[in-house]
Amino acid sequence: MSFLSDYIHYIGSFALVLIGLYVVLVKSNLIKVIIGINLIDTGVNLFLVSVGYLHMGTAPIFSQADGAGKEMVDPVPQALVLTAIVIGVSVVALALSMAIRLYQHYGTLDLRKITELKW
Amino acid sequence: MVSPILLIAVPLALAFIIPLLGLISQKLTRYVPAAAMAFNFVVALLLLPQVLQEPWVVQTAGFPPPFSIHLVAGPLGVGLSLLIALVGLVVAIYAIGYVREGDVARYHTLYLLLLTGATGMVLTGDLFNLFVFFEILCISSYPLVGYRGDRAGIESSAKYLIQGAIGSSLVLLGIGFVYGLFGTLSMADIASSIDSVSPMKVFISMAFLITGFGVEAAVLPLNAWLPDAHSSAPSSISAILSGIAIKAGVYAVARVVFTIYGADTIPLLVLVVGILTLLVGEISAFSQNNIKRLLAYSSIGQIGLIVFALGIASASGVQGALFLVVSHALAKGLLFLSVGYMIYRTGSMEISSLYGIARRMPVSSLCFTIGAFSLVGLPPFIGFPAKFTVIRAALERADPVFTALVGIVLLGTVVEGAYFFRIVQGLHFRPPPESAAPAGAGQGEAPISALVPICLLAALIVAVGVYPSVLTDYLGPAARDLLDKAAYIHHVLGV
């Protein structure tokens, strides 16, 4: 059981990263690839937050009720993840606008058919 | 009193203002990047003598270094931001006349932010902050590559974005591992406690960081995006991508490897990767018919040479690498800028359609020739002392392996010389093609707003080539800044 509680978050986040990477590498539809990028982002964010997690810790927010006694989890990875989430949504939005433009040019989103240039 | 933070804060504020300015007058927005880069140039020039004495560690939010983001304005950081401001200023002046179609105000916003990202990368002393500025650099270059909105531009920009996004995810994973291991993000702090962790874990985090930053640095297996992106972007953007953006990626890799993990971890692998990148780049360039693709592949070759020089990991090797960074930024910027109007005038990127253009555009062709000769490494230009320094550094090691590698480098130079001489000969002496259809875009020389920056770059290349001591006096402290881990830690943490 302790193995589960120690590692489950890492395993989940790495599995998510690997699924996303699989989608990016294997799929040829551009929107599917962007979905893959989104999955990778979520996985990496989950990993970062798990790094800062302290077993039985509390959220890093002081409140009037109590707070003394328990140790708080690490706030730094949470701040990093806030940044990473916003960067992720920026990349996804840009990629989608490119998908729209590519569709206007080629009438398809299949990366195998979009081969004006050599890869 | 100027502070290095102004190098980042002022361009950012100006970039935020551009949309407001666009409401008043679209024309005014064209001058903002040039103004911002001129400001940066002056500030960096003022800071340089001071930081040569002692690096300036800038704290933010009023807390001492390891606990809040800090900038480390050492000789290397300020020197590179001076280079970025110089090339950025020149290209910004060029772009005032060159970029006419499309959404001009947005072009200039993105362009300014790209340079801000590069400046932030070379100045910051915090790992995650490095990542954020890296993202600013990358994300602003994606739409700029596809700025013209044509098929090739959007396609290469989309492919660039996919590879770049995977690269940044890897960097973020690496940062997660580093934070898990050390509980700190300040590079000096990590470096000071690197020995307390098992080498295997250190290696894994390093592998993630290097692979991620390596995508932007375009080392061998990770550079599939580069020829497409550099050749389909507008010429002014190609100049910046080749001159500045790749160098920023290389800087990130070098900073992480040298400062965090120490110079003695450089394995032979880096040298081999550098040499392979050099060979593949030069040989692919040799077989190109498209002038901008050729220049892009040549950039790959030059990056290979820079990585090789960094891989020597001695003081003189790093000096040579920095010299190459400067010379390549100037020369490749010059080449892309001078080619820009040739392509505009002839309406084609084929080398054969540029034959004989020296009669119509003498100044541009002359400047192209200067840039090409400098890249090959001919004596009166800046490329010669740069390549000479690298080769001398490699031979100093007195190791048969290094001697053999120098042979391969010279072979690459020969290939490089062959294709550049072919183009130069074509530009000046071949008769123009029969089907030289004037595209109605005007004949003759490029406008004055383009000639001034081109001639400025050409003059710099010749001047530094004749008096290399202008630069070499400064390269020593800059190389020490990168190599001397103990001094870096001492300056930041004060221990």
Added chain:
Amino acid sequence: MRKALSLAVLLVLALGLASALRGPSVGAEAKRGELFDEQKVNFGRRYNSRAREETGASNVVASVVVTYRGLDTLGEVAVLFIAATGLAALLHTGKQRRSGEEAEPSSLIVFTGCRFVFPLILLLGAYVFVHGHLTPGGGFQGGAVVASGFLLIYLGCRGRQPDRQRLNAVESLSGVAFVVIGLVGLAVGGSFLLNFLPEGSKYALLSAGIIPVIYVFIGLKVGSELGGILGDLSGARR
């Protein structure tokens, strides 16, 4: 071929990740604090023990985001600004293919409902970013809530679009304000983004110096940027 190659890459990555997991040293469970002397404990412990005295904010994450790592936040706002700008530049260059795409207006009930709910969502967003230094939430979350209000407008109230010029103006002004606050800190105390306002009393709305001020600007900026992105992607006319 490509599939096999991709699977090989994935396998290598999976092995790397798995080997990194062995041993307890990933994660906050690692006993980092004992390895070093007092001065060099990890960031998180130091912030948790000192942040409230140093910044006056009850939400440690907010104080980390805005003061200790304020430069990151500025960069991140710039990234979102780049995305909005680049997206508009990409979608509005070249030929405009827009003909007969004018959808029929939505039904009266949906239209009225959206118009009724929209101000409430804005209010919620404002609440989230104003209280960022006291409770969970802050500039990004509040901005995202505001943007979801715009999403509702773009989905439900076709034909009645937010004024894009005004959105852009809000976006620019709040970005400039963020940098200017940072520069005021530089001028006053010699350090960018210095917390130069009084800390006030704990748990009060007006406390923690510049943190709520900056969070308000971040909220406005993120909200208008994400709203602009949504507007551009939905194909609404400008």
Added chain:
Amino acid sequence: MIIFQTFLLAVMLAAAISAAVFRDLMNAVIACALVSLMASIMFYFLQAPDVAMAEASIGAGLTTGIFIFAIRRTVRQEEDEEGS
């Protein structure tokens, strides 16, 4: 508690796999939103309420919105895979 978190992770991974295999892009996007939602609940359990709010509003809400806008302006079906 840990059992519940494991269950959440299992749902998240199942949603991710279905996002990978669904032919209909709209379904894939909805599965993707489910992944973000589960991640957001995970963040809450990991004592990160700030991140949970951001992920729920940005990841599950806005990202889905922009995906849907983009799909509306392009195609909804993924092309057949004819081996590569």
